[in-house]
Amino acid sequence: MKTIYLRFVSAIGALALFSMTAPSALAMCGLPNKVVKPANWLPQSAAEHGRLQLIDDDKDNGASIVGMWHVVFTGVTVNDGPYPDSKQPVDNAIVVWHRDGTEIMNSNRPAQDGNFCLGVWARTGERQYHLNHIPWQGNDPSGGPAGIGQPQAGVQLTEEVTLSPDGKSYTGSFKLVQYDSAGNVGVTIKGSIQATRITPDTPFTDLL
Numbered sequence: 247m248k249t250i251y252l253r254f255v256s257a258i259g260a261l262a263l264f265s266m267t268a269p270s271a272l273a274m275c276g277l278p279n280k281v282v283k284p285a286n287w288l289p290q291s292a293a294e295h296g297r298l299q300l301i302d303d304d305k306d307n308g309a310s311i312v313g314m315w316h317v318v319f320t321g322v323t324v325n326d327g328p329y330p331d332s333k334q335p336v337d338n339a340i341v342v343w344h345r346d347g348t349e350i351m352n353s354n355r356p357a358q359d360g361n362f363c364l365g366v367w368a369r370t371g372e373r374q375y376h377l378n379h380i381p382w383q384g385n386d387p388s389g390g391p392a393g394i395g396q397p398q399a400g401v402q403l404t405e406e407v408t409l410s411p412d413g414k415s416y417t418g419s420f421k422l423v424q425y426d427s428a429g430n431v432g433v434t435i436k437g438s439i440q441a442t443r444i445t446p447d448t449p450f451t452d453l454l
Contacts, residue, residue, distance in 0.1 A: 318335050381403070
């Protein structure tokens, strides 16, 4: 009985010693000993040897670009000349910026011509972002059933935007370059961006 008692005491002592030293051991091995918040991870380039990178958009719990937005694009110039109707938006869209560095836009252009398109973004500074958005374009109604446009190469839309300190809006500039199927540049439009965050309480009428 005495032998069993001594073994029990030794086991308790070893367990207590492990509980005191385990956090230090984990930290020395490069493993976190504190809870980290869930997040999405992105693979870097081969030059980074396959390491993973977190897009730390809301560092220190600050404002984040991630979420759903109502975005209005207003033309300022077209082919280096004045945009013909600055009162008419180039686009009135619903945009979602994802935490993994991707973006999706639902444009108000005709659905049969393709009103969903995709992009990727990067944080360039404090509350500053660059977006590279590349939609296919269908703008030739000839030959398509019921006037549905045929794919005609595409467009590259780039944005430089700044998020407001409260995270409820962002503003900036855009450049839209149209290409034909041979890669030749067609129309180039530059303009301004005004965006307002969409919340669970946003009514549809706010988008009009």
